[in-house]
Amino acid sequence: MRTRGADLAGLAALLADPTRAELCLALLDGRAWTAGELARHAGIAASTATEHLNRLLAGGMLAERRQGRHRYVQLADPGVAELLEALLGRLEPSPSRTSSLRVATATAALARGRTCYDHLAGRLGVTITDAMIARELLDPAAGFALTDAGFAWLTGPLGIAESALRATRRPLVKPCLDWTERRTHLGGVAGAQLHHRLHDLGWIQRSGTGRAVRLTTPGTAALTVLLPLDP
Template sequence: MPTRGAELAGLAALLADRTRADICLALLDGRAWTAGELARHTGVAPSTTTEHLNRLLDGGLLIERRQGRHRYVQLAGAPVAELLEAMVAHLNPSDSAATGLRTATVAAALARGRTCYDHLAGRLGVVVTDAMTARGLLDSDGGFALTASGLDWLTGPMGVEPAALHATRRPIARPCLDWTERRVHLGGSAGAHLCRRLGELAWIKRVGTGRAVRVTVRGEAGLAEVLGIDPMALR
């Protein structure tokens, strides 16, 4: 039987290849991708991409979904996404300058606001987490948990179904270290459902086809009303 050390080494080996690492980071947007889309994204031949995907599937980092003749892959779940984000957060900030206007624009958009699998990250995620803490909705001192007021707020004004928070084995709230802000944002079931509701309310909108999101004019007004967030803090 493999030791835990051997199992950990096997997991590390899966991410020790740049192409496999790039695939996993792309899948942090929470969507299901085809092998062809990932091949174009990584700049690797489709046959090689398939080999990498099979290794990641066998290693339990990805799951496969089939729809007709099409094969889609996505991260195996929130714990995998949180592991990847935590690993990226431990890297030293990149000193390399952006190689072009498009690269700089994408980087700025991701830093301003993005999804971390299914919850908010970047400056937006941290600002929302700070505002929830300041209003007594989130307790970040005695552990990291929604307070009674926070649970009432999330299932009341924000419209999250109470049963939905407990529908998975995930913790309701957990701190997720943000790799651009170097501070924590709200993850867990509460973070996922809050992100979903902000999208349903049209308070946030995805930028292009990637992970970046922006706060809409309606969202600026809504977040100012329910959390007292200054719109300038979101820009």
């Protein structure tokens, strides 16, 4: 009879391989990737990437989408992303081993602001979360809950549809430990909808093709007034 301990060991084994772990981290950007794209990202053969991806799919870490002849994979659900971020948060900061200015620049951009699957992380995500707490839109003392004022702020000034916040079994808000800032940023449905809305308004934009995001000039001006956010 298989025990829960064996199930946990099986899950841990999926991430025990450095290549599979790297593939999962790439998918933290919330997008669907092809095996070829992930192979190039990890610097491995396409056949090797496919083998690793099949194991992750079988283990429930990834989900598959097909469009025509193409197969795409992405993280199975937000819970997988939160698990990965939580594990990263348990790691000690690694010494700087950047091999080039390009790598150092990309690393700094991720630390400033990035996506954690479908919500904001990095210094940007933490700063927005701190500002929401200061305005009593979030209540960390009540289990990190969205207050009535917070719900009104999201559906009022930001224009997020109330149905988008309520029509889901996913937690409305969830504290997510930020692995670069070592502090909490906003996850859950509210975090995801906030990220999508800021993007739709043009207040944040991706920096390049990776996970890094940054505030735009209009976004900085708007959030300085609405939260207020310290630029």
